[in-house]
Each structure stands twice: as structure tokens, then as C-alpha cells.
């Protein structure tokens with residue numbers, strides 16, 4: 001095509017699976033043991049970086065601290081937002097937008113909760129989330145970042161020193177599959193009498209249903225003396241059983257695309273192991289004292305976040321694989 005920039009032509013020549021793997025970070029854990037375990041945390045940081053380099057009147061979120069965690073950050077900055085979003089559309093239409101909408105939804109929830117007077121913020125499976133530093137939060141808010149040891153070590157090493165709110169953040173090491181969240185949090189200074197917001201963003205698909213249930217039971221213990229809000233994202237069981245339901249009408253190769261997402265994450269040792277129906281997640285939450293207040297997908301957020309910046313996704317690019325849910329006790 002005359003006038004087509006070189007990077008667009010290069011992509012046309014590469015296999016779709018290779019590009020998909022690079023774009024959504026499925027290759028990282030495969031190719032390097034140094035980065036084992038954090039391929040998915042890097043993957044989300046990569047999408048935040050891509051969005052951040054958009055013109056300020058076009059972007060939906062801004063994460064100035066994502067770049068140190070992204071392999072190929074220089075290439076991404078060089079090629080630019082337009083190219084990277086085009087690439088994302090080629091690989092899995094709507095996936096970049098879904099991840100970015102999830103970030104924005106949570107950014108708004110945290111800022112509002114803090115303004116409403118919440119006293120503690122616990123980020124479960126924090127990965128390379130930088131909300132503690134990039135959002136305008138009151139100095140009185142205590143923040144606990146919970147994740148596995150290796151991820152936190154790498155995060156502390158790479159985050160620039162002297163970031164805003166650094167003194168408010170306590171790192172708490174927990175592996176949800178075999179460590180007690182409540183014990184670790186209480187030992188780190190969590191106060192059971194204070195109002196708290198807990199967030200579990202992009203994690204439930206990677207842990208067993210038993211581990212999620214045990215984590216929610218731990219929250220019930222921690223919540224006995226106070227009010228709390230919980231944000232939880234979960235992948236719709238239809239994505240596993242009847243994927244077409246999760247895609248907009250006219251989405252290209254929907255079933256194949258769902259299989260590709262699942263098989264690539266499995267291939268790199270971070271498989272999606274848990275999918276939920278709304279009824280199942282509702283039961284799990286109510287057993288642990290939570291009632292659902294809101295449950296949305298990209299379809300609901302598309303007009304709110306992408307419409308105002310002239311980037312509304314058409315139906316044929318709609319991907320409703322993950323639900324964003326707010327519950328309270």
C-alpha cells in the first residue's frame with residue numbers, strides 16, 4: 001500500500017500468533033527465566049504505557065510509571081499510540097480497550113472512595129499497579145500492596161525513588177494459594193476498625209476457585225469491625241464454554257480468538273484456571289458478607305470512556321470477557 005509506514009508493513013509479514021504473543025506479553029515468561037511469574041503483570045503495564053503515550057486529548061488513562069516494567073518500552077514509544085492500538089486491533093480487537101477501561105474504572109473508584117473518607121486501600125495482586133503514586137490521594141490514606149515476593153522485589157527495584165505518597169505504602173507478601181492474607185495484613189499494620197477498600201484486579205482467573213473463596217473468607221474476618229468495599233474482576237464462564245456470547249456481533253473469528261488467549265496464557269505457565277457465572281460469584285460474595293452493587297463490562301464503559309475522546313468501539317470490536325464488579329459488606 002503506497003505511503004504505508006514500514007512498521008505496519010513489517011507486521012503484515014509476521015505470523016499473527018507471534019505478534020499476538022508480543023503485544024499482549026505472552027512471550028515474556030517463555031523466553032526468560034528472569035521474568036518468570038510476572039509476564040501478566042508486565043502485560044497490563046504494557047497496555048497502560050501504550051495508552052499513556054496517546055495525545056492527552058485522546059487518552060483514557062495516564063500511567064507515567066509503567067515504562068520501567070515494560071520490555072520494549074523504547075520501541076513502543078518510538079512507534080507511538082496510533083500504531084500500537086492498530087496492532088492491538090489486529091491481534092484481539094477490544095482487548096487493549098478492555099484493560100484500559102478496567103484501569104480507568106478503578107482509578108475513578110479509588111479517587112471517589114478516598115474523597116468519601118475511606119481510610120485504608122488494599123491492592124490484592126498489585127503487580128505493577130502504580131495507583132498509590134499516580135492518583136491524587138489524601139496523605140491520611142494507608143495503602144497496602146499485596147503480591148508474591150518476587151514481583152514486589154522487582155517492583156521496588158524498578159520504581160523511581162521519592163514518588164508521591166511513598167510513605168503511605170506498605171508492601172505485604174502473600175501467596176493466596178498457601179498464605180494467610182489476614183495474618184500478613186494484620187502483622188503489617190492493617191487496622192480492622194478502619195473503613196477499607198480492597199481491590200482484586202485481573203487476578204481471579206489465575207487462581208483456583210478455592211484460593212479465591214479462601215481469600216474472600218479472609219476478607220470477611222478482616223471486615224468484622226468495619227465497613228468495606230470490594231472491587232473484583234472475573235472472567236465470564238461463557239468465555240470458556242460458549243465464547244461467542246462474549247464478543248460483539250461481527251467480531252472476527254471470535255471462537256478462535258478466545259482459544260488463542262487461553263492457550264497462550266497456559267503455554268507460558270500463567271493459565272486462566274477459573275471462570276465464573278454472575279450467580280456463582282454472587283453466591284461466593286454473599287457467603288462472605290458482600291452484596292454486589294455494580295457489575296459492568298467494556299460494553300457499558302465504551303460510551304463513557306472512549307466516546308468522549310472520539311474512540312467509541314464499534315460492535316464488531318466489542319469484547320466482554322471480563323466483568324468489573326463492586327460489592328460492599
Ligand SMILES: C[S@@+](CC[C@H](N)C(=O)[O-])C[C@H]1O[C@@H](n2cnc3c(N)ncnc32)[C@H](O)[C@@H]1O
Pocket residue numbers: 037038040041044045124125126127128129146147148151174175176177200201202203206207
Ligand atoms: C495480570 S496481573 C495484574 C496486576 C495488577 N492487578 C494490574 O492489573 O496491573 C496478576 C497479578 O496477580 C498476582 N498473583 C497471581 N497469583 C497470585 C497468588 N497466588 N498470590 C498472590 N498474587 C498472585 C501476580 O503476581 C500478578 O501481579
